[in-house]
Each structure stands twice: as structure tokens, then as C-alpha cells.
Amino acid sequence: MKRPTIADIARRAGVSKGAVSYALNGRPGVSEATRARILAIAKELGWRPSLAARALTGARAHAIGLVLCRPARVLGMEPFLMELISGIEAELSARSYALLLRVVSDHRAELAVHRRWWGEGRVDGAFLVDLHVDDPRVPEIEMLGMPAVVIGHPSAAGSLVPVWSDDGAAVEETVAYLAALGHRRIARVAGLPRLVHTVIRDRAFEETCRRLGVTERSIIHTDHTGTEGARATRRLLSSPDRPTAIVYDNEIMAVAGLSVAQELRIDVPSELSIVAWDDSPLSQVVRPPLTGLTRDIPAYGAHAARRLLELIDTGTAEPYEDEAPRLTPRGSTAPIG
16 A cells, blocks of 8 residues: 555645644644544554654654664574563553664674664664774764664763663672682683673682682683583583683583583582572572572663663763672582582
């Protein structure tokens, strides 16, 4: 079907296109009775404003953009991301805003999407996630002038508004807990080394281990998938001086690591303690249930959405530090035997 236009509405209502424009944009120049008739006809015809015209007039799109650099097939395997989006969506829907989601292969493609969305007036702002060291997206978004909130540490956010939590403090609490249980051989199965939060966690892990006298420590970087988490675990548990505790950067890798330990007949927790970052229901349905770093991820997403909406409405918003993840001990950790 042909998309209805202002001319179609004017013809049906028996008025000029100018009168239709006044009515649809809430401007004076037509009677209330005429405005009501025009709006009713527009609704009946299924008329929607042109994106190009809206961009030219500076009208709100009432949509927020989120572009993710990862294969689309892995989205359902990331509980953190799904919970984050649920918090964002709850806050946006309360304000009648839509979340426009795209999945791309790299940052170059992501920047092209942002430029197109912003240039065509499709979005009023955007979120940036998975912040990288020297992230090229930050200066590009600054140059575009598009309102944006970075879900990541302020040290790499430039002039964009950051929403973050203290990952370093969470790592420190975790290592201190394992050291108090007697563990002196601790490994960390981490995410991509270029991610800002990975760098922060790595540094906190090394510093805390050094301070507490954990001399046998190691870090293996992965891509956050269960496959790579399992491979890293086999490598660690097959070494002559295998760790007695492993801290994973997400629950998918931790569950995969638990499966590898069971495959190698290494008992959890008497021979190996396991800690998972981000405490989703998945961490609690396995046996033993996993000790996890717990935080309210939907609330984290909601805080980011509120900051972005405030930035769109007023032109300014304050950075926001959310609560740091807290350790929740369960059956996968125990004193060293």
C-alpha cells in the first residue's frame, strides 16, 4: 500500500495541506473541531511523520539507539546484556521512548550506524557499551554532538556521561575472601584484554594478590564465551601447579569451568573453588550453586536510561556511580583442603 501523505489527509478532510500541517504539529491556525477531524483522519489512514522531515524540523524521534559489536547468535547467551536491556527498556517505555537495537561486526560499522541514525533523526541519543581502551567511538560521538551515555568507566568516556560501578573494589573483595579461605594459587579467566573493565579488573587482581601474598596467580584472557572459558579451565587444571581457586569474568564461563572440573574429576569446592562475575539465575541452578558477584543489573540499565533522558531533555546530566558488585558466597567455594 502507498504510504499516506499530508496531501491525502487534506483531500479527505477538504482542507489545505497547510491546515493539516498546523493540526498535526499542534500549532494554531485551525479550529479545534477541524484539528480533531484531521487527527482522526490521519489515524484512520495510518499516517506517520517522515523521518527526513522530522530531522529537518528538529522534532523528537522518541527513540534511543543501542549498537552491539558481536555476532547476533550470541545475544541469547549473555544474561548480563539481556538484564541490562530489560532495565533500559523499562525506563524508556515509561516515557514512551523506543529502543532501537542493531548488531554489527566492528566499531567502524557501529559508527556508520550512529551517523546515519543521528543524521536522519531516527534517534534522540544513544548508549555506548563495551568501552575499549582508546575507544574511537568516544571522539566520534563527541564530534557528532549526539547525546550519549557510556555504560563504562569514566576514565575512558571523554566528555560523554558515564554510568559505572567499581569493578576494582569487587575484585579486591573476592581475592581477599579466597585468601581468607587459605587459597594461595588463584587464577582469573578474564574477558577481552582491550576492554576497559578487563584492564581495571586485571590491575585490581594483580595488586590485591601481591598485597595479600598470593604469589601463584595467573590471568587468561578469552572472548567471554563458554567454549573459551572451558578451554582456559582445561589449560589451568592440567598444569602441574593447578590453581585451587578460579575467578571468571562471567557466569557462562564459570558454568563451563565447573563442567570441565567435573569432567576431570576435580571436586568443587573441596579441591577447587569457583567464583562467577554477574550472578544470574544460571549461577544458582547448577550444582554446586556458584559463589557470585551480585548486582542489580536491570537497575544499572535503568540508571543509564535516566541519565540519557535527562541529557536529552536538559542538555546536561551528571555521571553516576552505581553500587559495586558484592560477593555472595555459595556452595562453589570452601577453605582449601
